[in-house]
């Protein structure tokens with residue numbers, strides 16, 4: 001019999017709650033604000049408000065509590081209440097959206113959105129005149145293949161796994177290459193991470209990268225698309241970071257290696273790399289007089 005993990009609640013600075021994962025030793029959102037993060041790091045960089053005059057498709061990778069999808073629906077329907085939205089959500093643990101509903105965490109959004117996402121958490125699919133949604137349960141490294149094979153082309157992709165050192169499986173060149181195939185030519189992929197390894201993996205997946213806004217005093221996120229046009233440029237410091245050993249990406253050739261093996265593979269590549277050690281870059285940028 002499989003036992004259900006009860007995720008402890010954590011209050012964040014904008015008054016919204018998130019969960020803490022013992023398995024990954026991380027909260028599901030930044031302590032600066034869970035709802036704020038969904039809006040600023042995912043929805044706004046994907047420019048969903050600007051695109052809401054036409055039907056929109058969203059790929060929500062690591063659905064979790066459902067905040068990114070909730071924030072997207074709020075933004076889109078504020079501009080165009082009749083906009084048809086199609087969401088494909090990938091998540092490993094079906095109890096997480098269920099627990100978010102049980103704690104009434106989606107009640108921060110409108111009753112319409114909260115009710116739809118409650119049904120979604122229970123039935124894993126929704127078919128209404130304005131929302132079509134499907135929750136694909138399992139390891140995203142496997143379920144992403146289904147999305148790619150179906151020909152789904154997203155206007156926006158939310159990439160929201162736990163951090164690269166904790167969940168390297170979902171930040172590899174191989175995984176992100178399949179993810180990129182699910183992005184429309186003019187679509188955008190957003191993530192909260194500004195890790196050099198993640199940005200390089202996105203570039204190797206044929207995407208361009210730019211910096212998205214920081215939430216609170218935290219570091220910026222990353223916004224990605226096939227064209228560099230209209231992407232906010234990386235700072236000089238961020239560009240130089242991509243020339244260091246930190247930029248060596250995670251790799252998972254068979255898409256089934258353990259986190260430990262994926263990290264070890266990268267460590268070995270870093271040790272034999274001719275790239276600048278990241279400590280030199282850090283020193284250069286921590287002392288403005290040098």
Ligand SMILES: C[S@@+](CC[C@H](N)C(=O)[O-])C[C@H]1O[C@@H](n2cnc3c(N)ncnc32)[C@H](O)[C@@H]1O
Pocket residue numbers: 027028029038061062063064065066067068069090091092093096138139140141160161162167169170
């Ligand atoms: C940082 S949380 C996502 C937060 C979420 N986007 C939200 O708005 O609440 C990461 C999520 O990834 C899920 N996850 C972890 N490993 C996964 C995997 N291999 N495949 C799919 N989902 C995974 C976890 O269950 C967790 O819900």
